[in-house]
Amino acid sequence: MPSGALLKHLKPFLKRKRWHLLGGVIILIIIDLLQLITPRLIGALADLLAQKTATRSDILETIGLILGIAVLVATGRYFWRILIIGTAREAEYWLRNRLYAHVQTLRTDYFNVNKVGDVMALATNDVVSVSHAMGIGTVMLVDAVFITIMTLIFMLFTADLQLTLIALLPMPVIATLVLYGGRLMRKRFKRVQEAFSDMTDLTQETFSGIRIVKTYTREPFQRERFKTSNDLNYKENMSLVKLWGGLFPLVRTIGSVSLVLTLLFGGRAVIDGRISVGAFVAFISYVGMLSWPMMALGWVVNVLQRGSASLSRLNEVFDLKPSYTYGTLEPPKATHDHAPLIELRDLTFTYPGQKTPALKHLTLTIQKGEKVALIGRTGAGKTTLLQLLTKAWASANGQIYLDGYDLNQLSARAIKDRFAVVPQDNFLFSKTIEDNIRFYHTPSENTAGEKASSTQRTLPTVTVTTTPEIVHPETIGKNGITKPTLSIQSAAQAACVHDEILSFPEGYDTLLGERGVNLSGGQKQRVSIARALFRDADILILDDALSAVDTKTEETILRHLNEALADKTALIVSHRISTVKDCDCIYVLTDGEITESGTHAELLDLGGYYRDLYNRQQLEDKLGSGTGAAAGDTGITTAEEVRP
Ligand SMILES: Nc1ncnc2c1ncn2[C@@H]1O[C@H](COP(=O)(O)OP(=O)(O)OP(=O)(O)O)[C@@H](O)[C@H]1O
DSSP states (O other), rough: OOOOTTTTTTTHHHHHHHHHHHHHHHHHHHHHHHHHHHHHHHHHHHHHHHOOOOHHHHHHHHHHHHHHHHHHHHHHHHHHHHIIIIHHHHHHHHHHHHHHHHHHHHHHHHHHHSSHHHHHHEEEIHHHHHHHTHHHHHHHHHIIIIIIHHHHHHHHHHHHHHHHHHHHHHHHHHHHHHHHHHHHHHHHHHHHHHHHHHHHHHHHHHHHHHHHHTTTTTTHHHHHHHHHHHHHHHHHHHHHHHHHHHHHHHHHHHHHHHHHOOOOOOHHHOOOOOOOOHHHHHHHHHEEEEEEEEHHHHHHHHHHHHHHHHHHHHHHHHHOOOSSSOOBBOOOOTTTTTOOOOOEEEEEEETTTTTOEEEEEEEEEOOOTEEEEEESSSTTSSHHHHHHTTSOOOTTTTTTEEHHHEEEBHHHHHHHHEEEEEEOOOOSSSBBHHHHGGGGGOOOGGGGGGGHTTTTTOOOOOOOOSOOOOOOOBOOTTTTTTTOOOHHHHHHHTTTTTHHHHTTTTTGGGGBBBSSSSHHHHHHHHHHHHHHHHHSSSEEESSTTEEEHHHHHHHHHHHHHHHTTTTEEEEOOOOOHHHTTTEEEEEEETEEEEEEEEOHHHHHTTTTTHHHHHHHHHHHHHOOSSSSTTTGTTTTSHHHHOOO
């Protein structure tokens, strides 16, 4: 039985639902009791019939009572199902919501060491096991304990101790068989699940990477891999089917041994006059009724064991505290006007579990409105620095300042509200393009009223050269959903993706992802940029966000950004000189250290890494095979090409 510590995270739910569960158990016990009366009624009638004293009204009365009991049992079953199984289902719903909310509070490092599949397994298998233990587990436990005891009492009163013991002889065998058979079944079921999950992973991987498979003509190899995986899945399923098929007939056969023994010894007791025919008939019914609680006894151990193992796995996650905390400070914007917007003071950072720091002794300041670039070899620490600024990882106290406040003193909101980020991976959700751009401003379900107002935020006007007429006025669709607004479009226009969006038949309503359109790498990047622009924060972070667009588009986007974000601060990571050359300050990172800094002209004069990179890219441009138009939306990443 689960101990208090095991139930600690379920307590609030159990407390709220205790009367439901208790009510369900009471109804279940009443039903069990009522069911035990029926054999007695039949037995009594059988006695009257045997004595030839039964009247028509005796028969009708018995039928009436049996029907009445049947109606009560059916009604009671409905209610205990609602109260017990319904509550268990609600627990499943409640736990899943809590788990989802909790896992979202965990910091990036949790997701570094735990696969998405692990979280999925918790939210599916484990939550269901707990709900199972609470629902059907409770029913089995009550049945196993209560029906067994009550049936035995009824058997003793109906016949005698000797006959009861004889009839009971095979019952422990049934309970043991179900207990061990159940364990074996659980093991096999786990193997079936693993085999199935491997097979689905393989299928998903193959079709996600189908272009690579086809390019390398690996279809036969993949087919063989799939066949092996499918064979295993079939084998594991068959072993479960065989066990399932063998266990239940065996249990029934052993159950019939009880019946045989009862007929043999009970028949003799009737002949000897120790019990009446009616008692004999009722006794046989009770023997039949005993096999379910015996099976339940075996099952319940498994169900509860499984449920408690799942609950302790869930508890481990619920017990996890975020690996770092946010401060509480929520200063009004620009309270420290004199302070730099961002300041790093001797920032050194080592990833958890790593020996070498990813960033070493970084000191720099960024003023409000500045456009600052980070450039450097792959693995130099550029993304790490950006992630530390948004506190995706925690830095030591006194090393990062935002508006003059130590980042570690600021609340999550005070930090997150300042940044709009275009990350390297450009993740887009399987929603419409509009929903993706709107992402930050999408109201949650319970704040739907804010939806219209959220769309009215507008970016500073962008001088759009590609499509001069911005057509869509803000409209509310038939279904009350807000249509693209000027600001969503101007964000898309600034990101140079508006025309392409309009070229899709569904325009901004185009569904992305598995069930929708797949955007090219460059289109994804630009939708991500539009999302960040629509976010309209003080500091824009572009992490290699223009790598998949051609240099001409890049130039246009940068011009739009300069116009749209004139008073905003931008932090741009890139491998291309063309992206960063107009920035107010460019920092070159080498192995986590700032090795060069200054404007484009100053860095060229310095004659170091930056100059070298510039010469190389100039040469590539001249040869027409560099990082220019050729890369563009073809998806060729320029990072590798420009690396010295
Ligand atoms: N989650 C992590 N755990 C441990 N080490 C990490 C982690 N993320 C990055 N690193 C390491 O930190 C160093 C800096 O990585 P980072 O991603 O910041 O480089 P980068 O300059 O952005 O590279 P790129 O230009 O390829 O994006 C690398 O050595 C990398 O292997």
